[in-house]
Amino acid sequence: MIKWFCSNVSADVALVLARPEGAPEGTKGLGMFLMPRKLPDGTLNKYKVNRLKDKFGTRDMASGEVTFDGAVAYVVGDITKGFKQMMSMVNSSRLSNAVRSSAMMRRSFLEALVSARGRVAFGSSLSEKPLMKETLFELLLDCEAAASITFYTASVYDKSDQGNVEAEGLLRILTPLLKGYICKRARNSTSEGMEARGGNGYIEDWIDSKLVRDAHVGSIWEGTTNIVALDVVRALVKDEAGEIFFNDLYNRLDAITNSLTKQIGKILLQISKKVESQSHRIMSLNGPERELPAKQLMNRMYHIFTASLLLNEAEVQITAQENYRKLYMTLQYIHRYLLSSGLDDLTYFDSSLLQCFDAIVDFDKVSKGTVEGLLENVQQAVKL
Structure with a gap:
């Protein structure tokens, strides 16, 4: 048996999937095995590295093509x-x-x-x-x-x-x-x-x-990205992971207490509710129609969840340091990835970055006034 691509052929042990004799077809018939490079007596296991792959990157890790020829491997867990x-x-x-x-x-x-x-x-x-x-x-x-x-x-x-x-x-x-x-x-x-x-x-x-x-x-x-996007939809449909995902996000927004942070949380909540509605609509589709928007949904779910985490971190930073830097980052994130289409206006929507750039990249303090000005522009963009 030949494995065309083994990620790290120089490893001392490898986890491999193989189909035992008499096992059914498909993924249900695969068992997991631990295959060592050396056997207990010190001899090399019976597999051959046919050649290394001439890869585009990650060249410091040897990947190659392997032939198994009577190699010894040990069952891991339940073979079924x-x-x-x-x-x-x-x-x-x-x-x-x-x-x-x-x-x-x-x-x-x-x-x-x-x-x-x-x-x-x-x-x-x-x-x-x-x-x-x-x-x-x-x-x-x-x-x-x-x-x-x-x-x-x-x-x-x-x-x-x-x-x-x-x-x-x-x-x-x-x-x-x-x-x-x-x-x-x-x-x-x-x-x-x-x-x-x-x-x-x-x-x-x-x-x-x-x-x-x-x-x-x-x-x-x-x-690949396409496969992973389909896995996100599979997690929503088969594993019903959407409810726990959105509840985790909403609970984080509900826990916000700072008055300025709560205003931003209100914007993010509206956006998140819309994305949740979109996820339900996609889940109701079948076949190719469900697959087509999978990447777009994956990206939006990533952005709303990340924005909620940034907002939570912003509140902690405001309370502990009276620093509004993370809140500034949160607002910029929401506008760039969840609101702006890139065609809203002929001018850059907010020029505050020119004044507070050094404070941002040096992780210094950003004033409340800077964030309030940015928030006003975001509110206009979302028409709140």
Whole structure:
């Protein structure tokens, strides 16, 4: 038997799915096995690495084509539930992919920021130019949002691992959401970070080109974006994960107490209710009609959940530090990803970024007045 693509052929052990003799067709007939590289007596197991794959990225991990020829492997768990057990591993791997992609987004932002601040053109550093501020801010907003939902999902994973049934249901839908959106977005962030550095970013002396190459695998391993989007819909329809997803979001918004934060929560609640309604409508469809809007729904669900987490963090920051930076980020996130179509007006909807850019990227304090001005513009956009 030949496995065309083994992710890490140099590993000491590998988890593999195989169909035992007499087992039924399909995923129900697959068992999970642990296959060691070396047997207990120290001899090599009987499989052969035919060749390594000449990959686009992640070249520091050897992937290859393997032939199994009488290899010894040990049954893991119930042999009739191999695929289900493997999907549990996939949950962990999808979260790992999101962590990895979030880290690359952060690295790309930092590389771009340091480069832009150190390069002078037309009498000032590039980081002082309005369009570069916009580029850097968008990179920061994306990686900060990704970190927020990734860390939250990690906490849900811990609770699920301890047997919390509610957390298991929430994890079922959060992991494909993270995998589907963050890993895809990392490809954009790393490319933008490379461009922000200019010609130097395209030279192998810097890390940008490696980040671009390595970012692409995140949206391919453990299911491409299309597959993951369909898995989100499957979680809604088959596992009824939508109710627990939206309840978690609404409970977080209900717990908000700060008067300014509550105004923003009201906007986000309206948007979230609309997305929930859209999810029910998609679930009522069948066949190709249900599949067609899957990616759009996945992205919207990611954005509303992430925005609710940012809003919760904003309230904590206001209470502890009297700092409105995170609330500013939340408003920008809501407008950019949930309200603006990009054609609302001929002018940039809010120019406050030009004044508070350094405070934002240096994680310094942002005033309440700055947020109130931004909130007024967002309210006009949503017509509240």
